[in-house]
Amino acid sequence: xxxxxxxxxxxxxxxxxxxxxxxxxxxxxxxxxxxxxxxxxxxxxxxxxxxxxxxxxxxxxxxxxxxxxxxxxxxxxxxxxxxxxxxxxxxxxxxxxxxxxxxxxxxxxxxxxxxxxxxxxxxxxxxxxxxxxxxxxxxxxxxxxxxxxxxxxxxxxxxxxxxxxxxxxxxxxxxxxxxxxxxxxxxxxxxxxxxxxxxxxxxxxxxxxxxxxxxxxxxxxxxxx
Numbered sequence: 001x002x003x004x005x006x007x008x009x010x011x012x013x014x015x016x017x018x019x020x021x022x023x024x025x026x027x028x029x030x031x032x033x034x035x036x037x038x039x040x041x042x043x044x045x046x047x048x049x050x051x052x053x054x055x056x057x058x059x060x061x062x063x064x065x066x067x068x069x070x071x072x073x074x075x076x077x078x079x080x081x082x083x084x085x086x087x088x089x090x091x092x093x094x095x096x097x098x099x100x101x102x103x104x105x106x107x108x109x110x111x112x113x114x115x116x117x118x119x120x121x122x123x124x125x126x127x128x129x130x131x132x133x134x135x136x137x138x139x140x141x142x143x144x145x146x147x148x149x150x151x152x153x154x155x156x157x158x159x160x161x162x163x164x165x166x167x168x169x170x171x172x173x174x175x176x177x178x179x180x181x182x183x184x185x186x187x188x189x190x191x192x193x194x195x196x197x198x199x200x201x202x203x204x205x206x207x208x209x210x211x212x213x214x215x216x217x218x219x220x221x222x223x224x225x
Contacts, residue, residue, distance in 0.1 A: 055208050058140060059098035062210040067223035072097045072211045079134050079209070086126040098210040101127070105203035114160035116168055124165070127207075128172050136215035140180050140208040141165050146199035147186040159183030165205055178212065 063069055073096075080099045084092045091102040105111065108120040116124070131139065143158030143165075162181040170176045192198035211219070 055100045055142070055206055056095060058208050059095045059100070059210055062138075063097045064211070064216050064219065065097075068216065068219040069097050071219040071222055072215060075134070075215070076209070076211075079130065079137070082130045082133070083127065086130050087123060089123060090127070098208060101207040101209065103205050103207075104201055106200065108165070108205055109161060109203075111203075112157070114157060114164050116164055121168065124168055125172065128169060128174055131169070131174050135175070135178075136212050136218070137209050138178050138180070138212045139169075139174070140182065140210075141169075142188075142206040142208065143181070143183040143185075144188055144190075144202055144204050144206065145186050146202045147189070147193045148199065151185060151187075155183055155185035155187075157183075158185045161205055 064072065073094075076094060076097060076099050080092050080094050083090065083099070083101060087101075089103075089107055091100075093100045093102075103123065107123055108116060110117060131137075141162045143160075143162035145154040145158050147154070159181070160183075162183050166176075166179050166181050169179060186193075186202075189198075189202045190204075191201040193202060
């Protein structure tokens with residue numbers, strides 16, 4: 001990429017990111033359409049790093065934008081509402097053309113453990129009910145920790161937790177082809193690690209729900225009609 005192209009790309013990314021954070025009067029579907037029009041996978045990665053939000057970058061990177069993005073957004077609106085109704089203990093957020101579902105360790109794991117508790121399985125069963133209703137989505141499972149302990153240990157713990165959740169979803173009938181995992185350890189905190197409450201909230205598993213190839217293809221066909 002030459003200097004001129006890099007400059008244009010940087011301006012585009014900055015404009016998209018500014019658009020996302022400034023248009024507070026827009027709903028999530030409208031923001032998704034605007035962001036997806038300008039931002040692809042590379043742009044999503046840049047925006048995610050710039051904002052410190054791994055979910056934001058990944059979801060924006062998966063966006064298609066335009067009218068197809070609006071159609072996808074409407075399906076995601078419906079799915080997000082059903083997740084909130086089925087799993088009130090989760091934090092559910094619509095971002096662009098995707099959904100971020102956050103579950104902390106109090107819901108899923110005992111402290112410093114990666115084995116799912118009985119309560120965790122009960123909560124995941126409610127979540128799984130909705131995931132099965134919307135088979136045309138991909139789910140990235142991200143493990144996160146607080147900053148207590150060594151970075152290498154926390155990275156390993158976050159991976160084990162994400163893998164434990166992936167395994168359980170697969171056992172319960174969610175297609176493994178829809179699932180992927182990442183372990184970020186302590187490197188992507190969303191809350192303040194200087195307090196016990198913030199540390200507890202950072203010990204979390206995030207689910208990034210985005211349209212798969214079929215949903216995107218169907219949305220583009222419907223948008224063209």
